Amino acid sequence: MVRQQNGVEMNGHGRKTKTPDIALAPIRNGSSSSNGHPSSSSSTWKMSRVFSESDESLINRKLPKELLLRIFSWLDIVALCRCAQVSKSWNVLALDGSNWQKVDFFEFQVDVDSGVVENLARRCGGFLKNLSLSGCQAVGDSALSTFAQHCNNIEKLDLQSCKRLTDRTCQSLARHCPKLQVLDISSCPPITDQSLKALGHSCPMLTSINISWCDLITVNGVRVLTEGCANLKIFIAKGCVSLGDEALFNIARFCPEIELLNLQGCRNIQDEGMLEIAERCSKLKYLCISNCSHVTDQTLLSLAIHCPNLVTLECAGLSQLTDAGFQALARSCHYLERMDLEECILITDASVSQLAAYCPSLESLSLSHCELITDDSIRHLGSSPCSSETLTVLELDNCPLITDQSLDHLMNCHNLQRIELYDCQLITRAGIRRLRNHLPNVKVHAYFAPVTPPPSSGGTRQRFCRCCVLL
Structure with missing residues (x-):
């Protein structure tokens, strides 16, 4: 798996053996004021106080502190943590919350535990908008509860394969993070309808959700989610075998802006639900109904009539088409x-x-x-x-x-x-x-x-099998 490096987003195939040290020194945490922007009160971090007049470092004396902060904003997690250990002044700049608006722990997923997430949340506060904890199986509900309380401006959150998380996490997000737009809770088996209900009641800005392989989710959760999130454009539910046509009826009725719908392996889906999607969701661009074996040509004919903007169609394993x-x-x-x-x-x-x-x-x-x-x-x-x-x-x-x-x-x-x-x-x-x-x-x-070799001539038994090579 490769991820594009951008800002502090990480790129990596392997796994590191050491977690980045993000617990070095106090930083500006981006606490939100009443108008939703970082507070500018006198108690907040002051750029002019970072460096002392006796600082002998040439780069610190020649470059404006704002420019140094801008340079740090382009560094990844590892580089920021290394810079934070150079000096006290660089520690303040490197760990400034504005440098940690987008964090991806993919390279460190084995080592990231609840303490790392809690420290990150306290440091970044309202600055953090995009966090990926994909594959961090050591992270639990307590850490995400702390995270939700401190990072209430979060917009994108990837919790894929965080298998210890339960409904408590989504309930905390719903309580504290009304700006949440993109959420991935795929492969989190304990998640149930209670999570979708909490999100549907409190996160109206949600535009994308991935609940793949969450076997406990049913149409009841989907109904409440779609009723409360009318702007939903991406709905991914691979392997959710409990979902059938009734779930599609709710998506079609309450979320007509849907552009991407992935129902791979939802084997209870039939033409009736797909016809409703096609008729009501004319902006549909991506549709995956692979291994939904009950679907027939009726679905394709309806898509042809109502969804002219379709870009991707995945229908592998549909033997009736x-x-x-x-x-x-x-x-x-x-x-x-x-x-x-x-x-x-x-x-x-x-x-x-x-x-x-x-x-x-x-x-x-x-x-x-x-x-x-x-x-x-x-x-x-x-x-x-x-x-x-x-x-x-x-x-x-x-x-x-x-x-x-x-x-x-x-x-x-x-x-x-x-x-x-x-x-x-x-x-x-x-x-x-x-x-x-x-x-x-x-x-x-x-x-x-491989070509089958001809039978050996003569009645003597071979001493070696045909695949052996003698040097």
């Missing part, structure tokens, strides 16, 4: 960029031909396990407007009718970055080499089963 639904969708939704049709086993070349003809912005297309797809589909795709302009990813795993001719048809796809060809038995190494000669930057993922 046919060419009729996808052809209608392609003819109406011309902004489609990403399509995941893996294991939509009934679709044929007709669907791909329509997508190629009517969707010039297509970037990513997955046709894996669509066993009726032939070279004719790829021929249309290779000669379409999207082929030379936008197409970057094509997945054709387990398409047994695809041959080297398909690779020849793709040679005009100059922006193609990746193609998947696992278990395409009619694809050869020679075909892949020709494609790579024309598109040297494309990554080809393929697998060729």
Whole structure:
């Protein structure tokens, strides 16, 4: 997992063995005044008092203190903590609350415990607006309660996989953080409907929520949440098997501004709920209904009529979808960029031909396990407007009718970055080499089963198995 470095947001694959020391010295905590802005009373931190007149450091004497503070604002967590140990004056500047408006503990998730979060909350106070504790499994309700009381200007909070958190955390956030806009509580198993009810009653500015894999959440919590958060634009509920059509009715009724809806694995979803979403949520741009096995072409036909701005559709594993639904969708939704049709086993070349003809912005297309797809589909795709302009990813795993001719048809796809060809038995190494000669930057993922060796001649028993190599 890679995260873009911006300000103090962290970037890292590994995990550090030492938690950044954020408990060094008092700092300006950004306490809010009655008008919602940091207090400017005489008791607050004064820039003019940071440095003494006898300070001998050249940088401290030459640069204005405001400029030094601005420089520190570009440093990440580790650099800020190191600067804080240089001198008393730098300690004050580095740990100033204005430098800690956005904090991501991804690199330190193993070591971050409740004490770190509590110290951070007391130091940053009203300055902190964006905090990610994703994967910090040692953090509990007590720390988040302290955090909510001190950081009441928080807008974005990521608590993904903080498995010790319960409804108490969301109730504290609802009580103290009315400006909360984005909340991720996915993979927090103890969370129940009580959390959604508290948020629905007290966080009207909420625009995005992720409750994926929270198995205890039901339609009752979704109903209260949607009633109170009419501005909700992003609703992610992967793996919430208790949610069905009634939950979709509430989303469609109270949150017509929904743009992103992810219902992957919500196997109780049926066409009735999806029709309501399509009819009432015309701004929908991203829809994932993968593994919602009851959905049929009725949903696609309704999306084609009511959701012309659809950009991404993920419907992997929906074995009831046919060419009729996808052809209608392609003819109406011309902004489609990403399509995941893996294991939509009934679709044929007709669907791909329509997508190629009517969707010039297509970037990513997955046709894996669509066993009726032939070279004719790829021929249309290779000669379409999207082929030379936008197409970057094509997945054709387990398409047994695809041959080297398909690779020849793709040679005009100059922006193609990746193609998947696992278990395409009619694809050869020679075909892949020709494609790579024309598109040297494309990554080809393929697998060729080892050739079965002929039976040994003679009646003597082999001393070594065929896979052994003697040096």
